Amino acid sequence: MNFVMEIEGLSKNYKYFSLTDINLKIPYGHIVGLIGENGAGKTTLISLILNQIKRSNGSIKIFGKDNLQKEKEIKEDIGFVMDECCFHNCLSPNNIQKIMQKIYRNWDSSQYTQLLKNFQIVNTKKISEMSKGMKSKLMLAVAMSHHPKFLILDEITSGLDPVIRDDILMFLKDFVMNGENAVFFSTHITSDLDKVADDIAFLNNGQLVFYENIKKLKNEYALLQCNQKELLSVNPNDMIAHYVVNDQAIALIHNYVRQEFYPGTITSPTIDDIMLLYIKGGCI
DSSP states (O other): OOEEEEEEEEEEEOSSOEEEEEEEEEETTOEEEEEOOTTSSHHHHHHHHTTSSOOSEEEEEETTEETTTTHHHHHTTEEEEOSSOOSOTTOOHHHHHHHHTTTOTTOOHHHHHHHHHHTTOOTTOOGGGSOHHHHHHHHHHHHHTTOOSEEEEESTTTTOOHHHHHHHHHHHHHHTTTSSOEEEEEOSOHHHHHHHOSEEEEEETTEEEEEEEHHHHHHHEEEEEEEHHHHTTSOGGGEEEEEEETTEEEEEEEOGGGGGGSOSEEEOOOHHHHHHHHHHTTOO
């Protein structure tokens, strides 16, 4: 399998926080969602990938190239979108094009114009006059107009209405359809992952808890709800995490097909359920 990005032993140490020993390989043709609580290390990881901060240890390869030695070359083929608009409020899409075509050798004015049209963005309108959704679409149009092979997105759908969010998600899905591109995006909206993600990377307290195919993740886990006494009959080897509130237990367990052996009620967990149990159940 060919990988668009390979991260090995990546660490970043601060005084009160550390991102520790991250190992991650993203295949071409995949959309990978990055999840975790605020302060889990998501933005730190993305900043390291983009060389915005200096790493403590580890290596990052993008397109098979070291991202320190070949940074400029790599960034020609990366599109990046932040959760906040990075352009000055006085600029219009036309102004932005004049700037960006001097930065990227593969800048495609026709592509940019078409994307603005598709996203219904007026090219003379100032950013100060745009909604958050329009700003997100504009940044995506900019990120896509030099024909990148890899998109890195930081909370791009946060705070957007459902229609605009869906438009962006479908755009990302189309982007990887050819099997030659990939997307890595952080999000707090786990329903977005259900719609488009192939794999999920879960960070907590600076550690990569799991990196798993989303279908496999849902098939392997089940959510058990029972009382505290019934929980004692569950095989400890089948249980990943649990917590108890007022004698009512909620547990994340393995082996959904063996649910007849378990007491209480078993359902399929959501991504939120899995993340909550890993954190609240104290297995991290």
